[in-house]
Amino acid sequence: MSTKKSPLNRLRRSLGLETQNEWPSVARERLLAYGLLAAYVLIIWFPIYYIFITSIKPSSEVLSLPITFLPQNPTAQNYVDIFTNRPFDSYTFNSMIVATTTTLICITLGTVTGYSFSRFDFMGNKSLLLSIVGARMIPPIALIVPFFQIMSNPPLIGGFTGSLYDTRITLILTYTFFNLPFAVWIMKNYFDGIPESLDEQARIDGCSRWEGFVKIILPMAKPGIAATAILAFIFSWNEFVFALVLTSSEQAQTLPIAVSLFVADDFVDWAHLAAGGMIAALPGILFGLFFQQYIVSGLTQGAVKE
Amino acid sequence: MSIEKSPLRRKLDKLFVPLTVGPTLLWIAAIIVYPTAKLLFSSLQFRNPITNEMEFVGLRNFRRLIFAREGSEAALGVFNPSFVSITTNTVIYVGFSVSISFLLGLGIALLLDKDLKGRGWFRTAVIVPWILPYVMSGLMWRWMFQSDFGAINGALQRLGIISGNIPFLSDGALAMMALIIADVWVFTPFIIIILLAGLQNVPEQLYDAAEVDGASRWSRFWNVTYPFLKPSILVALTIRIIFDIRALDLVWVMTQGGPGKSTEVWASWLYRTAQVFNEPGSGAALGVVLLAVTFAIVASLYKIFGESPYEA
Numbered sequence: 001m002s003t004k005k006s007p008l009n010r011l012r013r014s015l016g017l018e019t020q021n022e023w024p025s026v027a028r029e030r031l032l033a034y035g036l037l038a039a040y041v042l043i044i045w046f047p048i049y050y051i052f053i054t055s056i057k058p059s060s061e062v063l064s065l066p067i068t069f070l071p072q073n074p075t076a077q078n079y080v081d082i083f084t085n086r087p088f089d090s091y092t093f094n095s096m097i098v099a100t101t102t103t104l105i106c107i108t109l110g111t112v113t114g115y116s117f118s119r120f121d122f123m124g125n126k127s128l129l130l131s132i133v134g135a136r137m138i139p140p141i142a143l144i145v146p147f148f149q150i151m152s153n154p155p156l157i158g159g160f161t162g163s164l165y166d167t168r169i170t171l172i173l174t175y176t177f178f179n180l181p182f183a184v185w186i187m188k189n190y191f192d193g194i195p196e197s198l199d200e201q202a203r204i205d206g207c208s209r210w211e212g213f214v215k216i217i218l219p220m221a222k223p224g225i226a227a228t229a230i231l232a233f234i235f236s237w238n239e240f241v242f243a244l245v246l247t248s249s250e251q252a253q254t255l256p257i258a259v260s261l262f263v264a265d266d267f268v269d270w271a272h273l274a275a276g277g278m279i280a281a282l283p284g285i286l287f288g289l290f291f292q293q294y295i296v297s298g299l300t301q302g303a304v305k306e
Numbered sequence: 307m308s309i310e311k312s313p314l315r316r317k318l319d320k321l322f323v324p325l326t327v328g329p330t331l332l333w334i335a336a337i338i339v340y341p342t343a344k345l346l347f348s349s350l351q352f353r354n355p356i357t358n359e360m361e362f363v364g365l366r367n368f369r370r371l372i373f374a375r376e377g378s379e380a381a382l383g384v385f386n387p388s389f390v391s392i393t394t395n396t397v398i399y400v401g402f403s404v405s406i407s408f409l410l411g412l413g414i415a416l417l418l419d420k421d422l423k424g425r426g427w428f429r430t431a432v433i434v435p436w437i438l439p440y441v442m443s444g445l446m447w448r449w450m451f452q453s454d455f456g457a458i459n460g461a462l463q464r465l466g467i468i469s470g471n472i473p474f475l476s477d478g479a480l481a482m483m484a485l486i487i488a489d490v491w492v493f494t495p496f497i498i499i500i501l502l503a504g505l506q507n508v509p510e511q512l513y514d515a516a517e518v519d520g521a522s523r524w525s526r527f528w529n530v531t532y533p534f535l536k537p538s539i540l541v542a543l544t545i546r547i548i549f550d551i552r553a554l555d556l557v558w559v560m561t562q563g564g565p566g567k568s569t570e571v572w573a574s575w576l577y578r579t580a581q582v583f584n585e586p587g588s589g590a591a592l593g594v595v596l597l598a599v600t601f602a603i604v605a606s607l608y609k610i611f612g613e614s615p616y617e618a
Contacts, residue, residue, distance in 0.1 A: 033417045040414060041431045044491060048434070050457045051446045067460035109333065112326035122323045128331070135338045139552035139600050141573050142593030145580045146344035177337040184330060209319040238439035240555045245581060256441040260559055263445070270449055277442040284437035292430045295437070299496075300503035 048281075055079070055274035062271045078275035087250040088276065091258035095280075098168050098254060099236040102175040106232045107225055110183025115213060115221075117184065118191035119199065129188065136181040141241060147174060148245055166248045174242045179232040186231075189301045190224030191217070227298025230291050237283055255280040345597075348590035360587070367591035388567070388575075396571040398482065399557075400550040403489040408543065410490065411497025416527075418498065419505040429502070436495035440555035447488035448560045451475050478568030481561050485569055488556050493549070497542050504538025505531070540611045547607070548600055572596060 054062055056074045082088045116122070117129050151164045151174075164170040194217060202212030240256040247253045259280050262273035287295065318325075352363040372389050418429055435443065450457045451474040462468045474480045508531055516526045554573040557563065563570035563578065570578075576596065580589025 030420070030422065033420055033422060037414070037417055037422075037428050041428060044435055044494075045431065046457075047443075047446050047450055047491070048438075050450060051442075054449065063455055065455070066464075067455055067457065069457075069460075109330045113330040116323050116326040120323050122327075128327070132330075132334060135334060137548065137600060137604060138338065138342060139548070139593070139596045141552045141554055141576055142596045143338075143341045143345055144577070145348055145586045145590045145593060146341040148580075149344065149348070149586065150341060173337055176333065177341075180330065180334060180337075208315045209322045234437055238437075238441075240439065240441040241558075241577070245577075256439045259439070259445060260441055263559070268449075270452075270455075273445060274449070277445060280442050281438045284439065285434060288434040288437045289430055292426075292433055295433065296429070296499050296503070299499050 048285075051274045051277055051281075054270055055278045057271060059269075059271040062274075078271050079279075082272055082276050082279070086258070086272075086276075088255075088258060088279065090250040091253055091255050092279065094168055094171075094250075094252055095237055095254040098171045098175065099233050101168075101172045102179060102236040103229050103232040105172070105176050106179045106183040107229050109180060110187045110228055111218070111221065111225060112213075113184045114187025114189075115191050115217065117188045119196065129184075132181045133185050136178075136185075140178060143177075144241065144245055147242065151246055165246060166252050168252050170246050171236075171239075171243060171252065171254065174246065175236040175239060178239070179235055183228045183232060186228050186298055186301050187221070187224055190221055190227075194220050223294065223297065224301065226291075227294045227301065230287055230294050231298045234284060234287060234295075238280075345590050345593050348586055349594045350587075351590075352587040353585065363587070367587045368595070371588060371591050371595065391567060392570050392572060392575050395482070395567075395569060396551065399485060399489070399569075399571055400547060402486045403493070403550055404543065404546050406486065407490040407494040407497055407546070411494045411542070412501055414494070415498045415501035415505060416531075418502055432498055433495045435491055436493065436499075438492075440492060440553070441559050443492050444488060444556040444559035447484065447491070447556075448475065451484045451560075475561060476565050478565055481565060481569050485557060485560055488560060489550065492556065493546060497546065500538050500542040500545075501535065504535045508534040536611060540607060544604055544607050547603055551600065551603075552596060 050069075053069070053071050055078055056076065057068070057071045058073055058075050058077065061068065061072060117125060148165075151170045154162075154164050164173075198216055198220070199212055202216045203209075207215065237254075238256060239254075240260070243254050243257050244260070247257065255276070259273060259276045262269045262276060348360075349367055350362060350364060351360040352367060353359070354361050371386065373384060373386055414432065418425060418432070422428075453459060453471045453473040453476070456474070458474070459468070459471045462472075472480065474484050512530045513526065516530050521529065551571075552573050554577055557569060557571055557574045558577065561569040563574040572592065572595075576589055576592045579585050579592060
């Protein structure tokens with residue numbers, strides 16, 4: 001119990017916020033915490049609720065007054081429309097391919113490279129790691145001009161001619177730029193947490209470096225790989241600006257672009273936009289609800305080193 | 307004990323580091339170093355509108371960007387009014403968004419750090435806004451702020467707070483406020499996650515000790531929690547500020563920098579210059595400025611918090 005006579009304490013005592021008996025005040029504090037958290041959650045989920053109910057309202061109800069906060073005639077028509085009148089199947093397919101391939105590249109390269117940075121003291125490894133992580137600090141939007149130029153007129157490698165503009169390959173290449181440095185960083189920190197004695201044990205048992213890595217260390221790193229994979233997938237799935245600049249047709253455009261296409265110059269098709277938005281938001285909502293702890297551990301391992 | 311290794315295996319083992327690090331380095335060089343070099347090069351060029359050729363113009367793109375129009379009386383020393391107003395907008399946008407979401411995130415993180423039942427459930431519910439596509443979030447908020455059929459006007463009217471509709475997105479100051487609200491909505495979860503991780507590093511005994519000593523709640527936060535939380539605060543603020551300066555998604559889909567130029571920020575200006583106006587040189591110059599500002603901010607934040615960037 002507080003004995004200090006700070007002004008803050010006196011104020012709290014005079015407001016009756018502190019009692020001699022500890023338990024009631026703890027209970028009250030908990031109740032307050034629950035109340036505040038519940039209010040916060042309700043407020044931040046309201047927009048998601050509103051876009052959802054918009055997506056199941058008929059277009060006529062979306063633009064009628066007064067606004068309904070409970071849909072009067074719920075319908076799945078908007079969802080049917082976007083897949084029949086618009087190529088949402090292509091957009092979804094593009095999003096899947098781009099996000100999955102980027103994720104595979106990032107976890108493959110990120111894992112092996114992260115492991116080497118964690119275990120070996122090779123020439124310039126510290127500054128190499130620094131420059132890889134530093135590369136992540138380059139504002140992507142600053143590179144929008146050179147990326148556009150390079151993808152429209154790629155440098156000749158192996159007699160390749162033609163443009164990468166408006167292809168899924170372009171997006172995959174671009175998104176590894178966002179995610180690979182991050183993957184190396186997370187995996188390096190994850191491997192740092194796996195004791196090196198396990199590597200030595202594997203070596204004594206006759207494993208080569210590769211066998212030891214694949215058979216002993218890799219299985220232990222699964223949670224780290226899962227965290228990296230989920231984050232890389234979400235970042236690639238959600239990316240908008242580079243997709244906007246580097247694609248122009250349904251052969252490469254992804255869901256975020258598809259959603260933005262509902263905005264015409266002076267008219268927005270809100271009912272269908274909401275349906276498209278829900279499709280684009282689905283992985284985020286599902287990952288958030290089911291893999292929250294992986295996302296959190298991945299972020300904190302990548303960002304906060306302990 | 308140890309099984310004799312074949313020469314091939316020994317050779318492969320020797321190549322472990324080059325084979326695991328090499329491909330990543332090549333990849334990163336190709337997708338980052340090359341474009342960055344090209345950015346620096348492009349920023350020194352200008353597209354001739356008549357011949358459509360790129361011409362080398364030295365630092366003239368930077369001068370056009372930052373200072374008043376060339377040829378005018380005071381070409382140097384007088385700032386380009388667009389540059390000043392867009393920089394002001396960027397500072398307002400980033401300043402308000404980051405500080406509001408930081409304070410809100412800190413509060414929620416402290417609440418979530420308490421030993422509450424259903425804490426995991428709350429944490430799950432809190433994280434979702436951050437994982438949705440920013441475009442979808444931006445459009446969602448644009449729909450919420452819509453003047454005739456938007457939920458915010460609807461709710462305020464139903465509650466009897468306002469009688470007419472407020473045109474949130476067609477008034478400059480209100481549009482900026484709407485952007486900040488959307489930004490805070492999207493990025494507060496990130497602050498919460500990072501700070502929550504930091505809070506887990508505070509040793510429980512120190513809280514108990516502080517309580518026994520009768521430290522006030524404020525002094526407990528300042529003397530016990532804050533020192534352990536400092537690295538996380540640093541990371542959260544750095545990433546948040548950097549991201550806000552360069553993020554285009556929300557601004558572009560909500561206001562496109564309008565009405566007028568009232569919500570134009572560096573990111574949307576860069577996009578407009580480079581894409582819409584087809585001036586790659588100027589866009590690249592602005593990109594270089596953005597790059598420099600980013601590194602300056604990171605360096606100064608680490609200086610303020612007295613940490614070296616990569617050894618927390």
